[in-house]
Amino acid sequence: MRDDEDTPSISRGLLRVGTLCLVVVLIAILFWDMFSETAALRRLAATAKNYRYAERCDADGNLIATGQPNCVDLNHYVFVYGPISRAFRRACSGKTAAMLSFEAGKVARSEINLVDKMLQFRARNGVNSPCGPYDSGK
Known part of the structure; x- marks a missing residue:
């Protein structure tokens, strides 16, 4: 088949359709990786793993005197x-x-992202982010 500029060949049309499908799939994967719950949990785990903890807590968040440092008040x-x-x-x-x-499936993605951002803020600045104007009770 001859390839005219006015009428593209079937092979060129298939190449264009294939390229379009590849781009759509890559964009979908990028958005899935950015906005999925699994990706948010991965980011939080990486941030938490690299954070230097100074306080020790039990599984219920109560301060204890012994054990490895494992908690932070945000x-x-x-x-x-x-x-x-x-x-x-x-x-x-x-x-x-x-x-x-x-x-996975136990907490909202917005909560995961919020805790991750607060932990990153604390690691960067050494202080907690303020409670904000919606503070109830203070």
């Missing part, structure tokens, strides 16, 4: 690092107090 949350990381949300975040278990 104002909004008390984050406890472990095989299954947990955060204990305080009322200052504008929500009710709760215990969050960072396992």
